Amino acid sequence: MRLFIIITILLLLCPTENRADNTNERKPVLSGYITDAATGEDLIGATVYVQEIGQGTITNVYGFYSISLTPGTYNVRYSFIGYRAKTFIITISDKDLSRNIELEPTAEELEEVVVTGEKSNANITKTEMSVEQLGSEDIRKIPALMGEVDIIKAIQLLPGVQTPAEGSSGFSVRGGNLDQNLILLDEANVYNASHLMGFFSVFNNDAIKDVKLYKGDIPAKYGGRLSSVLDIHMREGNNKQFSGVGGIGLISSRATIESPLWEDRISVIASGRRTYVDLFLPLSRNEDIRNNTLFFYDLNTKINYKISDNDRVFLSGYFGRDVFGSEFARMGYGNGTGTIRWNHLFSKKLFSNLSVVYSNYYYSLGTPENEANSFLWEAGLNDLTAKYDFTYFATPRLKVSYGIQSTLHVFNPGYARGTSDSVSSLGSVRVPINRSIENGIYVGFEYKVNALLAFKGGLRNSSFGNYGNKPTYTYENSERVDTTEHSGGIYQTYFNWEPRLSMNLTLNEYSSIKASYARTTQYIQMARNGNAGTPLDIWFSASPNVKPQIGDQVALGFFRNFFDNKLKASAEVYYKWMENTIDFKDDAVLLLNEDLEGELRFGRSWAYGTELMVKFQFERFNGWASYTYSHAERKINGVNEGEPFLAPYDKPHDVSIVLNYEIMKRLSVGATWVYSSGLPATFPRGMAEVYGNYVPIYSDRNEDRYPDYHRMDLSLTWENKPMMAGDRKVESNWNLSVYNLYDRHNAWAINFEQDKQNPHKIYAEKTYLFGILPTVSFNIKF
Numbered sequence: 135m136r137l138f139i140i141i142t143i144l145l146l147l148c149p150t151e152n153r154a155d156n157t158n159e160r161k162p163v164l165s166g167y168i169t170d171a172a173t174g175e176d177l178i179g180a181t182v183y184v185q186e187i188g189q190g191t192i193t194n195v196y197g198f199y200s201i202s203l204t205p206g207t208y209n210v211r212y213s214f215i216g217y218r219a220k221t222f223i224i225t226i227s228d229k230d231l232s233r234n235i236e237l238e239p240t241a242e243e244l245e246e247v248v249v250t251g252e253k254s255n256a257n258i259t260k261t262e263m264s265v266e267q268l269g270s271e272d273i274r275k276i277p278a279l280m281g282e283v284d285i286i287k288a289i290q291l292l293p294g295v296q297t298p299a300e301g302s303s304g305f306s307v308r309g310g311n312l313d314q315n316l317i318l319l320d321e322a323n324v325y326n327a328s329h330l331m332g333f334f335s336v337f338n339n340d341a342i343k344d345v346k347l348y349k350g351d352i353p354a355k356y357g358g359r360l361s362s363v364l365d366i367h368m369r370e371g372n373n374k375q376f377s378g379v380g381g382i383g384l385i386s387s388r389a390t391i392e393s394p395l396w397e398d399r400i401s402v403i404a405s406g407r408r409t410y411v412d413l414f415l416p417l418s419r420n421e422d423i424r425n426n427t428l429f430f431y432d433l434n435t436k437i438n439y440k441i442s443d444n445d446r447v448f449l450s451g452y453f454g455r456d457v458f459g460s461e462f463a464r465m466g467y468g469n470g471t472g473t474i475r476w477n478h479l480f481s482k483k484l485f486s487n488l489s490v491v492y493s494n495y496y497y498s499l500g501t502p503e504n505e506a507n508s509f510l511w512e513a514g515l516n517d518l519t520a521k522y523d524f525t526y527f528a529t530p531r532l533k534v535s536y537g538i539q540s541t542l543h544v545f546n547p548g549y550a551r552g553t554s555d556s557v558s559s560l561g562s563v564r565v566p567i568n569r570s571i572e573n574g575i576y577v578g579f580e581y582k583v584n585a586l587l588a589f590k591g592g593l594r595n596s597s598f599g600n601y602g603n604k605p606t607y608t609y610e611n612s613e614r615v616d617t618t619e620h621s622g623g624i625y626q627t628y629f630n631w632e633p634r635l636s637m638n639l640t641l642n643e644y645s646s647i648k649a650s651y652a653r654t655t656q657y658i659q660m661a662r663n664g665n666a667g668t669p670l671d672i673w674f675s676a677s678p679n680v681k682p683q684i685g686d687q688v689a690l691g692f693f694r695n696f697f698d699n700k701l702k703a704s705a706e707v708y709y710k711w712m713e714n715t716i717d718f719k720d721d722a723v724l725l726l727n728e729d730l731e732g733e734l735r736f737g738r739s740w741a742y743g744t745e746l747m748v749k750f751q752f753e754r755f756n757g758w759a760s761y762t763y764s765h766a767e768r769k770i771n772g773v774n775e776g777e778p779f780l781a782p783y784d785k786p787h788d789v790s791i792v793l794n795y796e797i798m799k800r801l802s803v804g805a806t807w808v809y810s811s812g813l814p815a816t817f818p819r820g821m822a823e824v825y826g827n828y829v830p831i832y833s834d835r836n837e838d839r840y841p842d843y844h845r846m847d848l849s850l851t852w853e854n855k856p857m858m859a860g861d862r863k864v865e866s867n868w869n870l871s872v873y874n875l876y877d878r879h880n881a882w883a884i885n886f887e888q889d890k891q892n893p894h895k896i897y898a899e900k901t902y903l904f905g906i907l908p909t910v911s912f913n914i915k916f
Contacts, residue, residue, distance in 0.1 A: 163230045163482035163527070165200040167443075168193050168212060171236035173392075174373035174401060178344045179267075180214040180237070181256070188585065189530045192256075195344070195367060196446070196477055198485050200527035215254055216240060216271070230482045232443060255699050261580060261590040261638040263648040263691045264350030264706060266292045270342050275794045275804050277847035277871045279333065281383035281911035285345055286327055286335035289364065291790040291806065293706075293745035293760035294349050296783050298813070300843075300882045300903045303328035303335040306783035307349050308687075308708060309741030309766025310361030313660035313673075317364045320436075320450045322471035323517055325495035325673065329430040329456055330409070336454050336469060340379050340390040341405035341434040343369040350689045350708060351636045351650035354576040354592025355523060355537060360656045360685035360712060368450055370438040371401035383911040385409050398440070405434040427459035446477040459502075464510075467497035467670075485525045493517040497670060500553065508554040511726065515673050516544040535592070536577040543570045543658065547672055548726045565728045569602040570675045571624075572657055578634070591635035598657040598676055599627040606678050609732040612719065618678075626678050630655040644695040649688075656683040659716055661724045661733075672724055679731045685712040701750040708743060715739040717770045739768035739781060754796040762788040774835040780814040782836065787811045800853040805846065812840030818886050821894050828893050830886070840884065846875040859916065866914040873907040 168180040176197025183190035184201065186208050193199045203226050213219035217237035224233065266289075273288045279301070286303045289295055296306040304312040304327075317324040319337070327335050348356070348363040356363045371392040380389035390405035408431040416424050432454030439447045455468035472492040479485055493516070500510035521539035528534055544567065551562035578592030601624040608616035636650035659680075662671040676682045687710035694703050715737050718724075722733040743764030750756060766781035773779070789809040796802045814836035821828040849871040857864045879902040889895040 161202040161204055161529075162226050162228055163200055163202050164210070164224065164226060164233060165198070165230070165479075165482040165527075166232050166234040167197045168199065168214070168235045168237060169197055170217070171238045172372075172374060173377070174394075174398065175343065175370055177214045177217070177237065178367070179256075180212065180217075183211045183213070184530075185209040185211065187530070189582075191527070191530065191533075194485065194525060196485075196487070198477075198479075200483055200485070201530050202483070202527070203530075212237060216269075232482070234443070255643060255695055257693055257702055257704070258640060258644065258646045258695060259588075259638070261588045261636055261648070262351050263636060263638075263650055263693075264294075264348065264689050264708070266347045266349070268345045268347075270339050270345075273339050273342075273345070275802075276792060277804050277806055277849035277873070278869075278909070278911075279847075279871075279873050280385055280907070281381075281869065281871055281909035282334055282386055283339040284335050285337040285339060285342060285366070289345070289347055291760075291792055291808065292347065293747045293762045293788075293790070294708075294743070294764070295347075296764075296785045296788060296810065298783060299332070300880050302332040304332065307347075307362035308710060308743060309739075309764060309781050309784060310685075311660075311782070312662070313671075314359050314361035314656060314683075314685075315364060316356060316359035316362070317366070319366050319452055319471055320368050320448075320473045320491075321475070321489050321519075321521070322452070322473050322491045323493040323519075324452075324469055324471065325493070325515055326467060326469060326497075326671075329432070329454070330428075331456075334386075334430070336432055336452070337366060338388060338390070338405050338407050338432060338434055340381075340388060341368050341403065341436075343367050350652060350687050350710075351590075352634065352652050352654060353535075354578040354594045354632070354634050355535060357574045357576075357594055357596050357632065357654065358572065358656060358658070360654050360683055368434060368436050369403055370448070371403035371436060373398055373401035373438070373440075377916060379913070379915040381911050381913040384909050385411055395437075400437070400439045402437050403435065407432050425461045427457055427464075430454065430456040444479040448473070448475040448477075450475075462501065464500045464502060465498065467495075470494040470496075483527045485527075487523045489519070489521050489523075491517070491519040491521070493519075495673075499670060503553045505554060508552065509550055510553050511548060511550040512546075513548040513670075513672065514546045516546075518542045531582040533580045534577070535579070538575045539573070541572045543568075543572065543675060545569070545658075545673060545675060547674065547728075547730070550726055563726060565726060565730075566604045567602075568600065568604050568675060568677075570598060570600045570657075573597045586640045588638045588640075589636070590638075591633070594632040594634070595629070596632060596655050596657075597627060597629045598682060599624040600675065600677055601625065607729065607731065609679065609729070612729075612732040614729055614732065626676075628657065628676060628682050630682065630684065644699070646693050648691045648693065651686070651688050654685045654687075656685070659683065661718070661722075661730060670725065672730065674730060677731065680716070680734065681714045681736070683712060683714045683716065685710055700752055701748065703748045704746070706745045708745075709740070710742070711738070711740045713738050715768050715770065717768065717773055719772060735770045735772040737768060737770035737773070739766065741766035741781065755794070757791070757793040759791045760789070764788070777834070779834060780836040782814060784814050784836075785811045800855075802851050802853075804849040804851070807844070807846045809844040810842065812842050812881070814838070815840055815884070817884070817898075818896055821888060821896060823894075828888060830896070840881050843880045845873075845878050845880065848872045848875050862916055864914065864916045866912065869911045869913065871909050871911075873909070874904050875906065877906040879905065 168177045180193045182199045191201045207225045211221045212235045290297045298304050344367045346365045373394040376393040378391040386409040388407040392403040409429045412429040436450035451472045453470045458465040474490045476488045496514040498512045501508040519541040523537035526534040547565040549564045574596045576594040580590045582588040603622045606618045607614045632653045634652045638648045640646045657676045660671050689708040691706035717735050745762050747760040749758040766784040767778045769778045791807045794804045815838045817838040818830035852868045854866045881900045882903045883901040885899050886896045
């Protein structure tokens, strides 16, 4: 009921076209959509600049723009990097004017002139900081592991982002945990972004349009995580003509097709990937290998229906699964998402988006059925979200956003049952299902005081409650001492205010100073053992025993462009502190543990650092280089005798260099080099004899480190001469990628064994995943 009242109030506050027309002082509005002329795709972040007033705006995530102007004649320039800019002489009367613009992608022969000549200083003029944005083309140029272009691997090359382990698809942002990143695919939560235990991410680059990472200065519309937001938008499909793209690699292939169902009105895109290692396993001479199963697949699809200039509907979905199997064990996991969105213009100034979103994460572990003592363990998490967002373009200087959202979480921590005749009669074990509701209401603004000073801020109120008949427990020293039964209503609630504020002081056309502050709250978290990660990590919520985590972050940055905006440099410093940080006691039991909360320990944590980055875009040479110095610690009651210790993902030094060079028109080369300090670890110091048995003696928590990590990757891309298939141009290329060019054996795990000759001593054995790894792939586009 309260949610209904809030929605009603917001709708009543929405100014309509008629209501606005009764105001004599109202300025007419120039608005519309900016799209790709070749495909009809909306262009996110395209610039609209009115030369006479020296002001402009940018399109939102749906390609919509709106700017208020006094009646008169103006030169209006529409531009987007990689597209030919257009300038129109537009006469504004006392009535609103809609102008939809199509921008043409630059032809190959014009690319050097137009793209590198674009005077883009948005990094100077925008108020936001601690934000990184990548397009699918940027990601495609990065050398790929096993030939599979990967969004998460590209994100891991950005400053302030640390990789937990070799090949992992997880990431830590500014010292945070892996579960402190909100990963969204068309607004749907993705709880496990990895395929093949982390070697690939679930995001097919061919189906992705835009990737944006917020490391700080998180807009008020986002909530639920402490460290970052990774907002990924799928492509909408070509509404002009049938087209496709695909690729064949050594271990996987992919294909994407898109087509108009009704030209300029309805478009559809479908994309799929699959590995086929499992198809070759039966050819092995080793019987153990022949009986194994190892593959993943994923599917993306989206339908976009433009009902009118005022209404659009989107339907998108993702489904993916990983399957592992041997004669001894079976394991599977995957994500499924679905999003329905309705864009509506209440007026030329008021844009709205109503979304209903479903997200599912499933994982299982077991042994082959009908074997002796076989079993199956299953767990998962389901979300159902409704959200309503509004953007009000008040004046050329002021934009206001506000909205509400509500998410129902259903946590299934685990259900195990026997699957053979010998154990099925013993029954099953289930950890009680937990249900909760998470709500948020927010208001935000962007205000440009003058040509030099701008502010962006907002306020979010978040609330969280558990509901249902799940019992809750009281613990003392990890032991259950009391039980509380619940009748089915809401039995625990939390409320938090989350202010956000940032400022941009433009010093001149090429430099600016920015500052930001943001408070975030996290109500659900993940239990995991180790850094390598498995799909068997357990998600759980705030409760009477688990308070929500609260984080505050301040940041200061200096931004400077050189060589007519072709080289962009930035330096940011940050400090963040977090309350109710969650850790685990030593030797915690996570799986199928109804008393998981008794394994938890709580405290506080803090992190600080400096991030330096240089990005450049010259005629045939582009890329970036970054260096991060950071430090992250935590202090947890009951862990490490209450003394501070390093956070699990503390890496003092992190360097990434990404280079792309066009050797000739058809041949280009790309290279990356990464270096980072090793992850903190707790290693045994030796062995002690206790009652005739030898037990390891460990260091303090995270007192040791893995060896430093470094690696170079290289790629060569040969563009074949385009061919014509009827009236359709077909483009293709060959890509050779070499992962770990100089064969560095980076430690993935370190195990310790007892010296048989001297039982008091131990020795270390290093496990590494990859030596030098070349791959070849063929890609085609039509």
